[in-house]
Structure formats: C-alpha cells, structure tokens
Amino acid sequence: MKIAIISDIHSNIEALHAVLRKIDKEKVDVIVNLGDIVGYNASPDECVTEIRKCEAISVSGNHDSAVHDLTARESFNVFANQAIRWSHFKLSKENKDFLKKLPLLSIVWDRFIACHGTLKSNDSYIVKPFQARRMFNIMRKEYQRINICFFGHTHRQAVWSRDVRGKVKQLKLNENPIHLNPEEMYLINPGSVGQPRQNDWRASFLTFEPEEAKITFYSVPYDLYKAQQKILKAELPSFLAERLAEGV
Template identity: 40%
Template sequence: MRYAIISDIHSNLEALEVVLREIDRIGADRIVSLGDVVGYNANPNECVRLLRDRDISSLMGNHDAAACGLEEPTDFNPIARDALLWTRQTLEPEHRDRLKGLPEQMILTDGLRLAHGSLLYRDHYLSSHDDIMENIRLMRAADPEIRVLFFGHTHIQVAIACHEEDLTVISSTAPARFSLRPDNLYLINPGSVGQPRDRDPRCAFLLYDEETATVEFIRLPYDIRTCSEKILSSGLPGRLADRLHTGC
C-alpha cells in the first residue's frame, strides 16, 4: 500500500487542489488527513466537501472541534479565534456535522498510528525533547507497539527517529526520501497543506510506501495570491494572508 498523508489544510482550497492533483499524478492507494481541515483561510465548505467527495478520511483537529461547536475557542490567539468565529458562521450544517463526527486518532495499519497533536491530546505541540520522549514511551507501551506516529498541528515538516533513548532529526526539508529502520521508532509530521510555518510557503505533504518502508517529503508551489485575496475579501484577519507568503 502507498499512503499519502496530508494535514492542516485549514480551508486553503488552492493548496488542497494542488496537493490532490499531485497525489493523483504519483498514485496512492489511500489518502488520509491528520486534521484541522478548516480554520484560518476562506474555503471551509469547499475543503470539507472535497474530502467527502474524494472519500478521504480525516482526524479531528483542534480547529475542527472549535469550528463545529464541540469546543469553545477559548485557548486560541485572537486572530485564530476571529477566523474560527468566521468559519462557524460560514460552515454549512452538513459540513459542520461532518466535522463533528471526525475521530480523535486512527490506526493506519499495523504499528502506524495517526494523531493530530500527539498521543496525549489533540492540541499538543509535539516539539520538545520531553514531550517526544513521553510519546515514545506510550508508543512502546501500546499493544501492539506503535512503530510510527504520524502527527500534525505544528505545521512543520519533520521526521524524528528514536533509537533506544537517542533522538535524531532525519529530515526537516523536502525533497527528502528516507527509509525507516526496523530497530527505530519514528515521529513524522507531513507539514501543513494550507498554512506552512517552516519558512517555506509551499504546501507540504508526504508519501509513505508500506512495502519499502519509505517516506517521501514533498513541497509544491500553489496560487498563494488567490488564496490570500480571498482571505482579505471575506473579512478574515489580514495577517492570515500575509503569513501565507512567508510561510511563518
């Protein structure tokens, strides 16, 4: 099986369409999303509909939970909160209900787990050494053991390997292709489709080939101008348009 793993689409239709076109060109048996389908950008309905039409499974991200009304956006910064309130008003009932039904975590296949933030909780920024090691302990304690955790939320494309107690960043740039070793555990973030934050404004995703245990990080340019013009014309905060151009 060949999986395409996408995350943090954030209502960015221009980026999502480019990513799906490239996945179709390359060929993947299954596409899965790690959550935050909506929030920040201007096309929440179109993005939810496109995932539905393409039969793409998604986890629930913290923005999805707040946008569909399962949670109040009390822990969000003012710009994210403004965008969430706009998204709530804009979401059609059918799409709001669809977000409400998204799962917290998913098992992709034996030993491969998907989470939005981390194994601990949905809006957990998994970046510090201690938090990574805590997740590694949970991966080892799971039955069966989790070999790879694919996670999103930070909007940063990165792969970390753990051998015994040592952590190594394998790659944080694309293009990059690397094979997973059977004696390591991995935490891998595909980056963000709709709002990258690693100073590379191109949309990000990854491919995982189960047969060869190989991961490939991919970045693609998309029509940032159109996406940012929609943000401005819809009344969303202007900062959300600016950050798309810088990728931070």
C-alpha cells in the same frame, strides 16, 4: 501501496487542489488526513467537501473541534478565534456533522497511528525532545505492535526517531526520500497543506510506502494570490493573508 499523508489544510482550497493534483500524479492508493481541515483561511466548506469526496481517512484537529466546542477556542489567538467563528457560519450542516464525528486518532491497518497533536490531545505539540520522548513512551505502553505515528499541528515537516537503546533524536531532513529502520520508532509530521510555517509558502505533504519503509516529502506551489484575495474579501484579518506568502 503508496499512502499520502496530509495535514493542516486550514480552509485553503487552492493549496488543497494543488496537493490533490500532485497526489493523483504520484498514483497514491489512499489519503490520510491528520486534521485541521478548517480555520485561518477563507474556504472552509469547500475544503471539508473535498476531503469527504476523496474519502480520506481523517482525524480531528483542534480547529475542527472548535467549530462545535467553544472551550476549544480558549487557547486560540485573536486571529484564529475570529477565523473559526467566521468558519462556523460558512460550513454546511453536513460538513459540521462530519467534523463533529471525527476521531481523535486512527490506527490504520495496524501499521501506523494517525493523530493531529499527540495521542492524548489534538491541541498539544511535539516540538521538543521531551515531548517526542513522552509520545514514544505512550506508544510503547499502549500500542506495542506499532512503531510509526504521523502527526500534524506544528505546520512543519519533522521526523523524530527512537532507537533500540531508547535514544530519541530529530532527524535532519537533508535526504529525500527517507528510508525508515524497522527496528526503530518514528514520529513523522508532513507539514501543512494550507498554512506552512517553515519559511516556505508552498503546500507541504508526504507519501509513505510501507513495503519499502520509505517516506517522501513534497512542497507544491499553488495559486497563493487567489487564496490571499479570498481572505481579504471575507474581511478576515489581513495578517492571515500576509503570513501565507512568508510561510510563517
């Protein structure tokens, strides 16, 4: 079985279409979406419709929650706030209802956990060792049978591991694919489809092959100019268009 893990599409339909084409070429069996389908960019309704169409297993991101929950916007910067308010009026009722019903996390076939930020919040980050350690502790306490969690929210590819001695470290992504040790625990971020922040503008995702205990990262080019022009035409902040080209 081959599973595609995608995250942080953020209303970028050009990037999503490019990723879905690559996923099709890779003969993926199922897609898991780690949240934040909407926000920032200019095609929110189209992106939600596409995710529903491909029947992806999906969880809720903080921007997805903010479509309905005003309090979820309190931590947003001015650009994110403006974009999510704009998105609210562009989404169909059916797609708003879909976002509202998304769960905070999903346990997929008792093999791995999918979440957006952390297991307790879709607006918390895993970027520091103590944050990864906290997540591993929750997994050991509440999800003993599962040793892998896929998460998003940071918009950066990442792999954290915990060995049998309890040592937590962030792996250097020098090798691709990466073979996972079944004796260790992992927190894995596929990066962002629609707004990458690792100094690379290309859309990011990964595939997971459980039987081979293997993950493979991908970076896919897409029609960047078209995505930028849609942002400007929608009169969203020009910074949101500029940052796409920088991958920040």
